[in-house]
Amino acid sequence: MTINLDFAKKTLNALEAAIEGRANQSMQSMTIGGKAVGMMSLTEQLDCRERLLREINSASRQGLFKTARVRFDV
Secondary structure, eight states: OOOOHHHHHHHHHHHHHHHHTOOOHHHHHOEETTEEGGGSOHHHHHHHHHHHHHHHHHHHHHHHTOOOOOOOOO
């Protein structure tokens, strides 16, 4: 599965702002699974936040641990 990290981070930011009650209109209108962040229940927001965090962390780890082959002649 490929995840767009920039989009995921922006969506996560919008979710966290909504959870904390500081989301602006743009953040509240972002949609996840066809539902606007501002129209989700707190439980839905928290579930989506956890799912996004897992996906972002997984994608980030995959990018950090790419194999590089190096040869040193001694």
